[in-house]
Amino acid sequence: MAGILVAVFWAILVSFLAVVLVRLAQTLKATTALVADVTEQAVPLLADASATLRSAQTQLDRVDAIASDVQEVTSNASALSTTVASTFGGPLVKVAAFGYGVRQAIGRRTAPEPEPPRRTSRRAVIVGRTVPSARDKRRNGRSSRGQKD
Secondary structure (H helix, E strand, O other), X not given: OHHHHHHHHHHHHHHHHHHHHHHHHHHHHHHHHHHHHHHXXXXXXXXXXXXXXXXXXXXXXXXXXXXXXXXXXXXXXHHHHHHHHHHHHHHHHHHHHHHHHHHHHHXXXXXXXXXXXXXOOOEEEXXXXXXXXXXXXXXXXXXXXXXXX
């Protein structure tokens, strides 16, 4: 009886191990197929990425060359503007000052004497109220503190 019991136990164990091994084999086959598909797709993608990086490097080299040219042009323009300012700046200022002086002289000859400015009472406006100025307070002889308009 013990022998039959051991034989049945071994049969169950072997069949369980066989099922596990069959499923493991199926999983390994699926994994192998997946890795093969990824490899087939990854190789062209890596080639495209490599070509893109080469193109980007070429463009960066071009941009670097353009930036250095722009820097050179900027320094040349700065030197040119400094030269023009020092050459023409002084004489132009003198001519403009002379012209201004001539206009003022001509204007004084032809313009009538200006009238003296009229005095107006100064008032300060505070949030919709008009407060008399200090002159008005002295004239009236009273303080506006505490008074409401």
